[in-house]
Amino acid sequence: xxxxxxxxxxxxxxxxxxxxxxxxxxxxxxxxxxxxxxxxxxxxxxxxxxxxxxxxxxxxxxxxxxxxxxxxxxxxxxxxxxxxxxxxxxxxxxxxxxxxxxxxxxxxxxxxxxxxxxxxxxxxxxxxxxxxxxxxxxxxxxxxxxxxxxxxxxxxxxxxxxxxxxxxxxxxxxxxxxxxxxxxxxxxxxxxxxxxxxxxxxxxxxxxxxxxxxxxxxxxxxxxxxxxxxxxxxxxxxxxxxxxxxxxxxxxxxxxxxxxxxxxxxxxxxxxxxxxxxxxxxxxxxxxxxxxxxxxxxxxxxxxxxxxxxxxxxxxxxxxxxxxxxxxxxxxxxxxxxxxxxxxxxxxxxxxxxxxxxxxxxxxxxxxxxxxxxxxxxxxxxxxxxxxxxxxxxxxxxxxxxxxxxxxxxxxxxxxxxxxxxxxxxxxxxxxxxxxxxxxxxxxxxxxxxxxxxxxxxxxxxxxxxxxxxxxxxxxxxxxxxxxxxxxxx
Amino acid sequence: xxxxxxxxxxxxxxxxxxxxxxxxxxxxxxxxxxxxxxxxxxxxxxxxxxxxxxxxxxxxxxxxxxxxxxxxxxxxxxxxxxxxxxxxxxxxxxxxxxxxxxxxxxxxxxxxxxxxxxxxxxxxxxxxxxxxxxxxxxxxxxxxxxxxxxxxxxxxxxxxxxxxxxxxxxxxxxxxxxxxxxxxxxxxxxxxxxxxxxxxxxxxxxxxxxxxxxxxxxxxxxxxxxxxxxxxxxxxxxxxxxxxxxxxxxxxxxxxxxxxxxxxx
Numbered sequence: 001x002x003x004x005x006x007x008x009x010x011x012x013x014x015x016x017x018x019x020x021x022x023x024x025x026x027x028x029x030x031x032x033x034x035x036x037x038x039x040x041x042x043x044x045x046x047x048x049x050x051x052x053x054x055x056x057x058x059x060x061x062x063x064x065x066x067x068x069x070x071x072x073x074x075x076x077x078x079x080x081x082x083x084x085x086x087x088x089x090x091x092x093x094x095x096x097x098x099x100x101x102x103x104x105x106x107x108x109x110x111x112x113x114x115x116x117x118x119x120x121x122x123x124x125x126x127x128x129x130x131x132x133x134x135x136x137x138x139x140x141x142x143x144x145x146x147x148x149x150x151x152x153x154x155x156x157x158x159x160x161x162x163x164x165x166x167x168x169x170x171x172x173x174x175x176x177x178x179x180x181x182x183x184x185x186x187x188x189x190x191x192x193x194x195x196x197x198x199x200x201x202x203x204x205x206x207x208x209x210x211x212x213x214x215x216x217x218x219x220x221x222x223x224x225x226x227x228x229x230x231x232x233x234x235x236x237x238x239x240x241x242x243x244x245x246x247x248x249x250x251x252x253x254x255x256x257x258x259x260x261x262x263x264x265x266x267x268x269x270x271x272x273x274x275x276x277x278x279x280x281x282x283x284x285x286x287x288x289x290x291x292x293x294x295x296x297x298x299x300x301x302x303x304x305x306x307x308x309x310x311x312x313x314x315x316x317x318x319x320x321x322x323x324x325x326x327x328x329x330x331x332x333x334x335x336x337x338x339x340x341x342x343x344x345x346x347x348x349x350x351x352x353x354x355x356x357x358x359x360x361x362x363x364x365x366x367x368x369x370x371x372x373x374x375x376x377x378x379x380x381x382x383x384x385x386x387x388x389x390x391x392x393x394x395x396x397x398x399x400x401x402x403x404x405x406x407x408x409x410x411x412x413x414x415x416x417x418x419x420x421x422x423x424x425x426x427x428x429x430x431x432x433x434x435x436x437x438x439x440x441x442x443x444x445x446x447x448x449x450x451x452x453x454x455x456x457x458x459x460x461x462x463x464x465x466x467x468x469x470x471x472x473x474x475x476x477x478x479x480x481x482x483x484x485x486x487x488x489x490x
Numbered sequence: 491x492x493x494x495x496x497x498x499x500x501x502x503x504x505x506x507x508x509x510x511x512x513x514x515x516x517x518x519x520x521x522x523x524x525x526x527x528x529x530x531x532x533x534x535x536x537x538x539x540x541x542x543x544x545x546x547x548x549x550x551x552x553x554x555x556x557x558x559x560x561x562x563x564x565x566x567x568x569x570x571x572x573x574x575x576x577x578x579x580x581x582x583x584x585x586x587x588x589x590x591x592x593x594x595x596x597x598x599x600x601x602x603x604x605x606x607x608x609x610x611x612x613x614x615x616x617x618x619x620x621x622x623x624x625x626x627x628x629x630x631x632x633x634x635x636x637x638x639x640x641x642x643x644x645x646x647x648x649x650x651x652x653x654x655x656x657x658x659x660x661x662x663x664x665x666x667x668x669x670x671x672x673x674x675x676x677x678x679x680x681x682x683x684x685x686x687x688x689x690x691x692x693x694x695x696x697x698x699x700x701x702x703x704x705x706x707x708x709x710x711x712x713x714x715x716x717x718x719x720x721x722x723x724x725x726x727x728x729x730x731x732x733x734x735x736x737x738x739x740x741x742x743x744x745x746x747x748x749x750x751x752x753x754x755x
Contacts (some may be wrong), residue, residue: 373559379592381610
């Protein structure tokens with residue numbers, strides 16, 4: 001029975017369970033809903049949940065485990081000498097699965113009878129040709145071991161699917177019957193349903209957290225592999241970034257970190273004053289009309305994909321800066337060799353960060369209570385004195401938090417740097433030089449055609465983990481500052 | 491204030507600090523204050539009483555133009571301080587508020603140290619030439635607000651860390667430190683316990699020797715204890731204004747009597 005049918009039967013049972021549970025509970029109270037412990041629909045929901053949740057759980061676990069268990073038992077049938085030196089057992093097993101699927105298709109099309117498919121011999125039939133007829137292409141002729149493994153794979157799968165259907169239906173019917181019997185007027189259905197909803201919410205929250213842990217772990221293992229192949233002292237304390245796919249690379253994070261920090265600093269230098277002043281204007285001076293169109297307009301900037309900012313850097317800002325500071329430029333200084341530079345990427349990234357800083361700061365400034373402003377104005381302070389001496393000090397922790405969040409955005413930014421800053425890793429204090437950052441090197445190391453197990457590729461994971469730790473540290477610091485110094489207003 | 495001579499100041503205003511005549515206040519379409527006429531005398535405590543929503547706080551906020559900060563608010567009529575129209579276009583509300591200080595219903599110390607809270611007004615108006623003068627101003631204001639003894643050893647501590655009553659006295663010290671001529675108090679004791687209330691009331695009585703004090707209060711006992719003049723507001727009208735003993739013992743208006751005896755409100 002296909003999975004779709006199983007799910008449809010389950011859903012029908014659930015719907016039926018809701019109606020019957022509700023009706024049975026009402027009947028136990030002689031139709032008077034006020035005599036029930038819970039509202040009638042809670043009884044229905046209880047039956048529906050008791051039918052659905054356990055059976056669905058069994059279904060999911062079965063679907064996850066069955067292929068693993070069948071693979072394990074079938075792979076014993078492949079003798080080790082069958083596996084050629086240049087492939088692995090996994091590749092042979094994927095052949096087995098492919099043949100098994102091909103037989104399934106052939107049987108379903110009526111090209112082959114179920115009996116035939118189980119008694120085929122490679123000596124007697126050209127299986128590759130016969131499967132080719134039904135549209136299943138095989139890479140090579142089927143060997144007898146693979147065919148018998150495929151036949152047993154099919155048998156096990158069929159038995160497994162049949163078993164799954166029966167077990168899932170049994171669990172669903174058991175849950176249905178048990179909860180239906182429970183649905184009497186004394187039963188506390190509301191409490192059970194509320195607990196069910198609570199566990200659903202907890203499940204969602206823990207999925208998000210577990211995913212984060214999974215991401216970190218996957219990077220951690222590759223990073224450990226990398227440090228097995230490459231000296232950690234060179235990574236953390238070396239001074240050259242020179243990946244070489246023939247080996248003997250120098251892979252130090254420091255030049256990349258310097259580029260990252262330099263570009264982020266320039267970006268913050270642009271974004272913090274502009275964003276903060278914009279926030280002050282919007283929250284303290286602008287009338288409701290100006291505010292109602294200026295604030296969304298500013299926040300549109302936050303929705304622009306960073307690749308578009310990258311284009312802006314590549315096409316407009318870079319050539320403009322080169323026209324000013326480059327060779328034969330308007331200022332006649334020829335400081336800049338090309339259009340890509342730290343300054344180009346920093347300026348454009350700063351523009352990208354303005355809405356972050358301004359929007360967060362605006363919310364924080366608005367959270368400063370009006371009574372503070374009244375108190376200051378009531379003493380004869382002007383509006384700018386009030387903002388400078390009362391509102392901003394009160395909002396400062398939040399503003400610092402906003403700036404740190406913007407910083408972690410800047411540190412993690414990739415596309416603007418790729419298109420605006422160039423690709424040369426070096427230590428230089430000259431803002432007109434090309435430089436590169438951690439994120440862009442991760443991309444270039446992983447997208448090269450190097451061997452995946454070489455240190456030149458694995459270094460990407462070490463860089464990624466370092467970046468993760470860096471931004472995590474910044475975010476923790478931001479949260480700490482905001483929590484510690486936040487004024488608690490009534 | 492502006493220096494130009496003012497036409498219209500008359501002899502009868504001599505001992506009036508603030509004269510309001512024909513004052514109307516609108517919040518958008520709501521007519522909150524209807525034709526209020528009142529004279530606030532120098533060196534007296536004037537109490538505004540009345541049920542909630544009767545407009546007494548709104549009227550108080552007109553006296554130092556705090557209503558300017560509310561976009562929808564519109565004030566009509568004349569309010570004169572020492573014979574000068576405070577709603578004249580040439581008057582800078584910032585300078586007006588330096589002369590007419592305000593203490594709010596809820597204590598609102600700034601998130602700064604106790605010292606900086608009190609020194610705030612003196613600093614922005616440049617009242618002190620050096621640090622020792624500023625110290626003297628802060629000490630004098632805190633002494634007047636009866637807070638000096640409690641905080642003199644921790645002037646650097648944050649003002650928000652004080653208890654509610656201390657915070658309110660800090661706000662009073664802050665207002666007093668700028669040497670205003672009139673002090674407006676909007677229910678200054680509503681968030682305080684009886685002991686702190688008694689301290690603030692004692693303070694108000696002291697302040698009368700130097701300033702005009704206008705106090706909005708919900709407590710009729712408080713109005714009777716601290717004020718010399720009382721104004722009764724009802725539904726945006728000034729119903730009755732006179733000497734406090736007269737208002738409380740022999741009110742001329744029926745509504746005043748009903749409010750004082752607790753039948754409306």
